[in-house]
Amino acid sequence: MLDKICQLARQAGHSMMNFYNSHESINVTYKSNNTPVTHIDRLINNIIKKGLLLITPDIPIISEEDNYDFKICKHWKNYWLIDPLDGTKEFLKKNGEFTVNISLINNGIPILGVIYVPALDVLYSAYKHHAWKENQLGLKQKIKVIKSNIPLFLTSRSHIDKELSHYLSTIKNYRIKKLGSSLKFCLIAEGKAQIYPRFGNTYIWDTAAGHAILVAAGGKIITLTNQKTLNYSLSDRNSLINPGFFASAL
Structure with missing residues (x-):
């Protein structure tokens, strides 16, 4: 399933880059917390949600771009959690620092995570106790944290x-x-x-x-x-x- 989620994140990211690299005007509005949202956020949201429903039709989805009745969500033990375009401000600034975020929550713990960086064509993924980075050449390597005396x-x-x-x-x-x-x-x-x-x-x-x-x-x-x-x-x-x-x- 992790491979399918990675493919879905790449698909969403590639669609995002079509807009990023174009000269089309972007429709920007603002949420109640004063954060920007564009028609691209909603488009990518739809791509990811449709993909997840095909992969796991019985697992509910929470996305930044949707509204929820929290009284109903509180009963979900397993659910997908997505941020279709994390870093909308960076997307609009065209500095490349935006991502596609998809995670699977099981009893309060994120057991699967995928972050795709479209502008760099780099993908990070994890399942349980294993984490990987795949670069633009397709080289996939395990990653781990490194401590430093000057962090x-x-x-x-x-x-x-x-x-x-x-x-x-x-x-x-x-x-x-x-x-x-x-x-x-x-x-x-x-x-x-x-x-x-x-x-x-x-x-x-x-x-x-x-x-x-x-x-x-x-x-x-x-x-x-x-x-x-x-x-x-x-x-x-x-x-x-x-x-x-x-x-x-x-």
Whole structure:
């Protein structure tokens, strides 16, 4: 099934790049939280949902681009969680830092994760305790986290976080890099970075695929409040918003 999901992510990403490389105007509107959404987000959403329904017709789907009755979702033990175009701001800026995110949640745990980076034609995937990176030449290799005495911190390119600035002021030796979308999880998973602290809001579709890949590569994601692993069990939540967290190789 992982291979089928990887193929689906590539299909969605290739469709995305047709718009990215064209000179057509993009219809942009804004959600209630002031984040942009385009007709491309919705198109990719439809491609992925149709593909998932063909692969697993009995597993429900939660997507960033749809609305849900949370009272019904709370009873789902297994579900697909997707962000069709993670990094819409980066897509519009044409900096290449956007991804297709697909994950499978089982009893609160992301057991399968796929992140495709269309602009780089690079695909990250994970199932249970194994994580891989496949480059544009088709070379697929296992990946794992790498610790560093001078860790590279990854921060959001599009979000300003005052708490993050305060936290970094308490750290002596570190490097820092701003990056868009779920690429932050992938860089830690393949050993190119070590820590992604997030104090502001994220949604479960922002993190689940990256969570699966990072943990399979030997990393972890713990909440800031109780130092427990970030959990995706809907019965334990009041909303689809994540608490603050640390994603790390440590």
